[in-house]
Amino acid sequence: MTNNPFRLDGKVALVTGSALGIGASIATALAAAGADVACHGKDDPGEATMDAVRKLGRRAIGMAADLADRAAHTELVRRTTAELGRIDILVNNAGLIRRAPAVEYSDEDWDLLIEVNLTSAFRLSRLAGKQMLEQGSGKIVNIASLLAFQGGILVPAYAASKGGIAQLTKALANEWAAKGINVNAIAPGYIATDNTAALRADEGRSRQILERIPAARWGEPSDIAGAALFLCAEASKYVHGHVLVVDGGWMSR
Numbered sequence: 001m002t003n004n005p006f007r008l009d010g011k012v013a014l015v016t017g018s019a020l021g022i023g024a025s026i027a028t029a030l031a032a033a034g035a036d037v038a039c040h041g042k043d044d045p046g047e048a049t050m051d052a053v054r055k056l057g058r059r060a061i062g063m064a065a066d067l068a069d070r071a072a073h074t075e076l077v078r079r080t081t082a083e084l085g086r087i088d089i090l091v092n093n094a095g096l097i098r099r100a101p102a103v104e105y106s107d108e109d110w111d112l113l114i115e116v117n118l119t120s121a122f123r124l125s126r127l128a129g130k131q132m133l134e135q136g137s138g139k140i141v142n143i144a145s146l147l148a149f150q151g152g153i154l155v156p157a158y159a160a161s162k163g164g165i166a167q168l169t170k171a172l173a174n175e176w177a178a179k180g181i182n183v184n185a186i187a188p189g190y191i192a193t194d195n196t197a198a199l200r201a202d203e204g205r206s207r208q209i210l211e212r213i214p215a216a217r218w219g220e221p222s223d224i225a226g227a228a229l230f231l232c233a234e235a236s237k238y239v240h241g242h243v244l245v246v247d248g249g250w251m252s253r
């Protein structure tokens with residue numbers, strides 16, 4: 001144990017959607033800081049991420065579950081607590097995007113995105129929050145998006161879900177800040193993952209996006225990990241209800 005406010009020794013984290021992309025990078029960074037990690041993906045329980053966590057000398061479990069299935073939320077928190085002993089950190093990272101013009105946007109896609117991107121974050125926070133309230137401490141980090149602030153193009157359900165995530169973050173922070181729980185969010189900019197594969201494949205859109213990023217490059221999943229570690233650690237103990245933009249400068253432009 002050290003007095004380093006960025007260490008997470010003895011802590012247990014559940015990171016949803018940590019089989020790949022941003023979630024995998026966050027899970028690995030938390031393990032490097034000393035946390036044991038419950039990994040998760042929809043189909044892949046996060047084998048590669050578990051390997052990375054174990055190589056860092058930390059314990060890992062992996063769970064495959066579709067967050068559109070509400071029973072999965074209870075099971076994720078139950079298994080994390082049963083198998084790793086407690087839950088100190090919840091990172092609501094799993095999410096998906098579907099693109100279509102608004103008049104063609106299907107009810108099915110709307111319902112799925114709201115359920116997975118927003119409702120699951122609320123229900124997981126409620127489940128983990130109960131335990132954090134009992135132990136008098138906890139950290140919840142929600143992964144929002146620049147589309148918590150902007151409307152985007154052809155992504156009405158995604159923008160609505162991420163706007164909702166930013167508001168949920170503030171609502172939970174207001175209730176739980178005095179009870180030892182920090183609830184914050186990260187709004188990543190344009191990061192090179194499966195989520196943005198279609199955008200990066202569209203030469204015109206890709207060029208327009210790149211031209212607007214002051215850092216002059218797409219972000220990498222690892223660009224998000226440092227911000228996540230800060231919000232999961234003692235270092236951020238007086239930070240509540242904040243949506244931290246990590247975007248290569250996009251929002252300043």
Ligand code: NAP
Pocket residue numbers: 016017018019020021022023040041042043044065066067068093094095096116143144145146187188189190191192193194195196
């Ligand atoms: P990604 O590489 O596509 O990873 C998404 C993760 O979420 C995967 O592990 C996936 O599991 C999981 N997931 C998707 N649908 C799920 C479902 N129905 N049930 C359970 N898990 C599900 O995307 P990413 O870019 O790392 O995205 C991570 C988060 O960052 C998302 O919330 C996304 O909205 C947000 N974000 C991304 C960007 C960006 O530019 N990439 C920008 C802003 C915000 P499987 O792999 O098993 O399908």
